Amino acid sequence: MRVLSRRGTPVEDAEVVRGDLETGEGLAAALDGVDVIVHAASSGTDLRRPDRDVGAARRLLDAVGGEPHLVYISIVGVDTISYGYYRAKLTVERMVEDSGLPWTTLRTTQFHDLVIMLLSVLSKGPVAIVPRGFELQPVDTGEVAGRLVELALGEPAGRVPDMGGPRVERVEDLMRAYLTAVRRRRPLVRLPIPGKVAADFRSGLHLARGNALGTRTFTDDLLDRAGPGGTITPPYDLRRR
Ligand SMILES: NC(=O)c1ccc[n+]([C@@H]2O[C@H](COP(=O)([O-])OP(=O)(O)OC[C@H]3O[C@@H](n4cnc5c(N)ncnc54)[C@H](OP(=O)(O)O)[C@@H]3O)[C@@H](O)[C@H]2O)c1
Numbered sequence: 001m002r003v004l005s006r007r008g009t010p011v012e013d014a015e016v017v018r019g020d021l022e023t024g025e026g027l028a029a030a031l032d033g034v035d036v037i038v039h040a041a042s043s044g045t046d047l048r049r050p051d052r053d054v055g056a057a058r059r060l061l062d063a064v065g066g067e068p069h070l071v072y073i074s075i076v077g078v079d080t081i082s083y084g085y086y087r088a089k090l091t092v093e094r095m096v097e098d099s100g101l102p103w104t105t106l107r108t109t110q111f112h113d114l115v116i117m118l119l120s121v122l123s124k125g126p127v128a129i130v131p132r133g134f135e136l137q138p139v140d141t142g143e144v145a146g147r148l149v150e151l152a153l154g155e156p157a158g159r160v161p162d163m164g165g166p167r168v169e170r171v172e173d174l175m176r177a178y179l180t181a182v183r184r185r186r187p188l189v190r191l192p193i194p195g196k197v198a199a200d201f202r203s204g205l206h207l208a209r210g211n212a213l214g215t216r217t218f219t220d221d222l223l224d225r226a227g228p229g230g231t232i233t234p235p236y237d238l239r240r241r
Contacts, residue, residue: 004030005041021056027063036152037064038071039096050088057092061099071152072096073144074107076162077206083197102156108144109137109164109208112221113235119178120234128179128186130172131193133202137209138174139165140216147213164208166215174218181222183230 001014004026008018019026021041031037039060043052064070074093078086096103115138122129147163172188179186200206225232 002030002034021059022052024059024063027059031063031065034068036069036071038073038148038152040073040148044085047085050084053088054091054095057095061095061101064101067101069152069156070096070099070101070103071148072103072105073148074105075206076107076109076164076208077200078107080205081197081200083200104151104154104157105159106147106151107159107162107208109139109162109206111141111144112138112165112218113141115174115218116178116222116225116232117234117236119175120232123175123179123184123186126186127189128175129189129191130175131198131201132190134171134193135168135204135207136171136174137164137168137207137212138218139163139214140221143214143216161213162208162211163213164211166212166217168204168207168209169218177219177222181219181226181230182232
């Protein structure tokens with residue numbers, strides 16, 4: 001297995017190539033001789049410039065030689081929620097479909113890591129803010145990785161069934177679980193969020209209700225991560241984007 005990333009962080013049992021999909025650096029070395037590509041790179045938190053992911057995907061597709069199986073990870077609701085980052089994901093989905101390569105695309109709901117990051121930010125101040133009326137179906141990041149490996153080792157399958165976590169939960173309940181795990185006491189403030197995108201999320205277009213393929217709950221993951229000391233390492237380094 002070979003991993004391409006900008007920082008070249010070591011990965012167990014993998015050859016790591018330092019490179020950048022946006023500049024093309026390292027791409028040839030990373031792609032040399034591969035039979036399967038799992039495209040999971042994203043500058044996801046740069047929400048003002050979702051086009052970065054489209055350019056990165058274009059560079060990847062242009063650099064591919066031969067006919068490797070291309071596996072892409074996307075998000076439930078990218079075709080129905082009119083949000084810049086989601087529109088970019090949908091554009092990349094279509095580029096993958098039209099690439100002429102054998103392909104597989106998996107859409108999932110929000111990863112535990114992302115939900116932990118959001119809850120951490122929303123509870124930094126003296127109150128914990130939760131968007132009123134929002135639900136999430138958090139899915140364990142390791143279980144998503146396992147599913148991607150299964151798909152990568154299988155035959156190209158096109159769009160496969162969406163994957164969500166085992167429970168649909170109100171964000172305020174997720175916040176309560178988070179505050180308990182990190183031993184933080186905060187009054188909850190339920191903030192009404194205006195606009196079409198928020199309405200789409202309130203109506204649940206981002207959920208995979210019939211496809212709760214993940215089994216590990218958010219609370220179980222939280223408690224494992226926090227341990228008895230209540231400290232959770234931030235899952236994302238937001239400075240590196
Ligand atoms: N988070 C969610 O809830 C969620 C839900 C559904 C689908 N997804 C999708 O799953 C994928 C991974 O999401 P994530 O939240 O796990 O993201 P992440 O932790 O930020 O991982 C993204 C990875 O991409 C690498 N990367 C970013 N830009 C790159 C570039 N230009 N060239 C090479 N490598 C680059 C980063 O490493 P370096 O910084 O070292 O380059 C990092 O390892 C994304 O496609 C996302 O849209 C995420």
